[in-house]
Amino acid sequence: xxxxxxxxxxxxxxxxxxxxxxxxxxxxxxxxxxxxxxxxxxxxxxxxxxxxxxxxxxxxxxxxxxxxxxxxxxxxxxxxxxxxxxxxxxxxxxxxxxxxxxxxxxxxxxxxxxxxxxxxxxxxxxxxxxxxxxxxxxxxxxxxxxxxxxxxxxxxxxxxxxxxxxxxxxxxxxxxxxxxxxxxxxxxxxxxxxxxxxxxxxxxx
Amino acid sequence: xxxxxxxxxxxxxxxxxxxxxxxxxxxxxxxxxxxxxxxxxxxxxxxxxxxxxxxxxxxxxxxxxxxxxxxxxxxxxxxxxxxxxxxxxxxxxxxxxxxxxxxxxxxxxxxxxxxxxxxxxxxxxxxxxxxxxxxxxxxxx
Ligand SMILES: [Cu+2]
Numbered sequence: 001x002x003x004x005x006x007x008x009x010x011x012x013x014x015x016x017x018x019x020x021x022x023x024x025x026x027x028x029x030x031x032x033x034x035x036x037x038x039x040x041x042x043x044x045x046x047x048x049x050x051x052x053x054x055x056x057x058x059x060x061x062x063x064x065x066x067x068x069x070x071x072x073x074x075x076x077x078x079x080x081x082x083x084x085x086x087x088x089x090x091x092x093x094x095x096x097x098x099x100x101x102x103x104x105x106x107x108x109x110x111x112x113x114x115x116x117x118x119x120x121x122x123x124x125x126x127x128x129x130x131x132x133x134x135x136x137x138x139x140x141x142x143x144x145x146x147x148x149x150x151x152x153x154x155x156x157x158x159x160x161x162x163x164x165x166x167x168x169x170x171x172x173x174x175x176x177x178x179x180x181x182x183x184x185x186x187x188x189x190x191x192x193x194x195x196x197x198x199x200x201x202x203x204x205x
Numbered sequence: 206x207x208x209x210x211x212x213x214x215x216x217x218x219x220x221x222x223x224x225x226x227x228x229x230x231x232x233x234x235x236x237x238x239x240x241x242x243x244x245x246x247x248x249x250x251x252x253x254x255x256x257x258x259x260x261x262x263x264x265x266x267x268x269x270x271x272x273x274x275x276x277x278x279x280x281x282x283x284x285x286x287x288x289x290x291x292x293x294x295x296x297x298x299x300x301x302x303x304x305x306x307x308x309x310x311x312x313x314x315x316x317x318x319x320x321x322x323x324x325x326x327x328x329x330x331x332x333x334x335x336x337x338x339x340x341x342x343x344x345x346x
Contacts, residue, residue, distance in 0.1 A: 078247040083305040159272030165286035
C-alpha cells in the first residue's frame with residue numbers, strides 16, 4: 001500500500017515534469033506574437049526619396065539598426081493626426097533610453113498647404129526627435145503608392161478649405177530595413193510599444 | 206418669524222436652481238489639444254441632455270478661432286475622413302461623446318496658441334434650449 005502511493009507520486013511527478021518541459025519548449029520555440037498586423041511576405045521597406053522639413057535629404061538606408069515608425073497625415077488635420085502623434089510621443093517617452101533606436105517619421109499627404117515651416121512646427125510640438133518629410137508631388141505620389149496610402153482631397157463646405165481623406169495607419173520598419181508591421185488607427189500606445197520592444201531587441205544586421 | 210422668512214428665501218433659491226435653462230444640458234470634461242496660432246484645433250467633450258425633450262447641437266462658436274465647425278471623423282477600410290456635421294442629435298436622457306477619432310468641435314485657423322493649462326470659452330448653440338458657454342481646458346489626452 002505504501003509502495004503503491006510512492007510509485008503514484010513518482011509517476012505523477014514525471015508526467016508533470018514532462019508537461020512542464022513541453023510547455024517551456026513551445027514557449028521558447030514560438031516566434032514572438034505581435035499585436036499589430038504582420039506584413040507578409042517580408043519585403044524591404046520602399047525607399048523614401050524625400051526631404052526633411054528642415055531641408056536635408058532623407059535616406060531610409062541611414063536608419064539600418066533602428067526601428068522606424070512611419071505615419072502619413074497633414075498639418076490641417078486636428079483630430080486623427082495629432083491623436084496618433086501624441087501616441088507616438090507617449091511611446092517614445094515610455095521606452096526611455098531604448099528610444100535612441102527609434103525614429104518617428106511623419107509624411108505629408110497635403111504638400112500644397114504643408115510648407116516645410118508648417119511641418120516643422122507641427123511635429124516639433126510633439127517631439128523634437130520626430131522628423132517630417134515632404135518633397136515634390138511626384139516623389140510623394142511614388143511613396144504614397146509604394147506604401148499603399150489612399151489619399152483623396154475632399155472639397156467640403158468648411159472654413160478649413162478642403163480636407164484630405166487618408167490612410168491612417170502606422171508602419172513599422174525593422175532594424176534590417178524590412179517593412180514589418182502595420183498598426184490600425186486606435187491601436188493603443190501600449191500595444192505598439194509591446195511590438196516595438198520586440199523589434200528593438202532584435203539583433204542589428 | 207425670522208426663521209420662517211429664512212425658510213421662505215431658501216425655498217425661493219431652491220426654485221430658482223430648478224428653473225429650466227443652463228443646467229438642462231450638462232457638458233462635462235471639455236478639453237482641447239495644444240495647437241498653434243494659424244493651425245486647426247479640436248475640442249472634445251461629453252454632452253448629456255437632461256431635458257425631457259430631444260434637442261440637437263446645431264453650431265458652436267468661440268473667440269479663439271476664425272471659424273468653429275462640428276465635424277465627425279470616420280474610418281472606412283483604414284482610411285480616415287472628416288465630414289462637417291449640420292446637426293448632432295441630443296436625445297433626451299442620453300450622453301453624446303465627442304472624442305478623438307469621432308465627433309469633435311473643430312477650431313479652424315486658431316487666432317492664438319493653445320498651450321497646456323490654458324482655458325478658453327466655447328458657446329454651444331442648440332435647436333431648442335438656450336446657448337450654453339463652457340470652459341475648455343487645454344491638455345494632453
Ligand atoms: Cu475636423
